[in-house]
Amino acid sequence: MVEMYAVLRSPLEIVFGAGRRAAIAPMTAELGRRALIVVDPFLATSPELAQLVDALAAAGVESAVYSDVVPELPTRGIAACADAARAFGADVLIAVGGGSSIDMAKTCAVLTAHGGRVSDYYGERRVPGPVAPIIAVPTTAGTGSEVTPVAVVTDETRQVKVGISSPYLIPRIAICDPELTLTCPPGVTAASGADALCHAIEALTARKHTAADGADADRVFMGAGPFTDSLALEAIRSLAAGLPRAWRDPGDLDARSRTMYGATLAGLAFGTAGTAAAHALQYPIGAATHTSHGIGVGLLLPHVMAHNLPARMPEFARIATALGADAADQDELAARAPHLVQELLRGIGIPGSLAEIGFPRERLAWAAAEGLRARRLVENNPVPLSEDAALAILESAYAGSLRHLTPTTTGDAR
Numbered sequence: 001m002v003e004m005y006a007v008l009r010s011p012l013e014i015v016f017g018a019g020r021r022a023a024i025a026p027m028t029a030e031l032g033r034r035a036l037i038v039v040d041p042f043l044a045t046s047p048e049l050a051q052l053v054d055a056l057a058a059a060g061v062e063s064a065v066y067s068d069v070v071p072e073l074p075t076r077g078i079a080a081c082a083d084a085a086r087a088f089g090a091d092v093l094i095a096v097g098g099g100s101s102i103d104m105a106k107t108c109a110v111l112t113a114h115g116g117r118v119s120d121y122y123g124e125r126r127v128p129g130p131v132a133p134i135i136a137v138p139t140t141a142g143t144g145s146e147v148t149p150v151a152v153v154t155d156e157t158r159q160v161k162v163g164i165s166s167p168y169l170i171p172r173i174a175i176c177d178p179e180l181t182l183t184c185p186p187g188v189t190a191a192s193g194a195d196a197l198c199h200a201i202e203a204l205t206a207r208k209h210t211a212a213d214g215a216d217a218d219r220v221f222m223g224a225g226p227f228t229d230s231l232a233l234e235a236i237r238s239l240a241a242g243l244p245r246a247w248r249d250p251g252d253l254d255a256r257s258r259t260m261y262g263a264t265l266a267g268l269a270f271g272t273a274g275t276a277a278a279h280a281l282q283y284p285i286g287a288a289t290h291t292s293h294g295i296g297v298g299l300l301l302p303h304v305m306a307h308n309l310p311a312r313m314p315e316f317a318r319i320a321t322a323l324g325a326d327a328a329d330q331d332e333l334a335a336r337a338p339h340l341v342q343e344l345l346r347g348i349g350i351p352g353s354l355a356e357i358g359f360p361r362e363r364l365a366w367a368a369a370e371g372l373r374a375r376r377l378v379e380n381n382p383v384p385l386s387e388d389a390a391l392a393i394l395e396s397a398y399a400g401s402l403r404h405l406t407p408t409t410t411g412d413a414r
Ligand SMILES: NC(=O)c1ccc[n+]([C@@H]2O[C@H](COP(=O)([O-])OP(=O)(O)OC[C@H]3O[C@@H](n4cnc5c(N)ncnc54)[C@H](O)[C@@H]3O)[C@@H](O)[C@H]2O)c1
Pocket: 040, 041, 042, 070, 071, 072, 073, 097, 098, 099, 100, 101, 103, 139, 140, 142, 143, 144, 145, 146, 148, 149, 150, 151, 152, 153, 161, 180, 181, 182, 183, 184, 185, 188, 191, 192, 195, 293, 294
């Protein structure tokens, strides 16, 4: 008998639909009386925010606004947000913005509830208990942070991105209104959309979880399984249908909706399954080049896929089909998947090589060693990632051509 074992973690409620930001105020009123609104700076002076504050007041909720959010979330700003939440006596947080704003609300909630410094919580399951409820309202279609158990911050002392992962960080409610993404410029659409595609593909191809692992009780990111596979595959379909169109025509609401739907599904998938090598290797690349998370993972993804291909042929064939390819031969389909992903991402302006984003060639070995320090991500990769393998992937990404990478054998797949 095939073992039926599946795990999924998610918010209590997810509302998806154009215009559904109208649900923020009434849903907040069910959770608290004093709301700190953590809002992306691009919305700070908008009529939208003024309307939200009025709607909250009409629902009997007092609110204060915190808008000092810096992209990629440097840790130095987080204590100030927590101070603002404490001073206001917030009992609920509303995050409206990109991943940086939602992650600000998550880390702020942790510091407000449990004290200490952000670095006290780096890693998995180090948040000791519940935090104030968060209503997450994304304005980018990318990170999936509205449904995930992780916040990613930039630690300035180490000049790297670090994750805080705990089921307590999952927002209580996610309200996904694609109209809020209509103002994203193409660069933001591309970077956040590439991140979403990477979440879906890394979740679908991650190491597989089994009941015998016992990971459901110990780990936050625990590998792929039936729930997350279904969500990841549908995410890839939806992103393929929406992302290139949303990038070309920012005002196309149907394209925006499909892209945001895909990004949220991808968040649900990786929120339990986790991500892998592309996310691990992006950390040093982002630190050295000051490029966004989405650009880095998008650039690396096809090269990581080429490395992982032999271990995940059936999944790669499904990915190629989800991206619109058609062939009778499943192996041929699978082999096309990294190329199809690269074409899609280049088509929306993701840079083609590490050389193009100014990464110095002589630092490739440093980046390989540094990327391997993200142990949990590396362990989640379907094939083990030695320092040599990480370097080979980075050399391929430096050249920007998939021909430079010789895939490993299937023997050591997990
Ligand atoms: N917590 C998670 O699950 C998770 C997952 C992946 C990535 N991340 C993190 O999220 C961050 C990236 O988030 P992001 O890609 O959403 O970008 P972001 O939040 O950093 O925002 C990027 C830029 O876009 C602007 N912006 C946001 N929405 C806009 C809109 N609708 N119109 C116009 N401008 C808009 C912002 O003001 C900012 O200047 C990184 O720190 C990354 O590491 C978190």
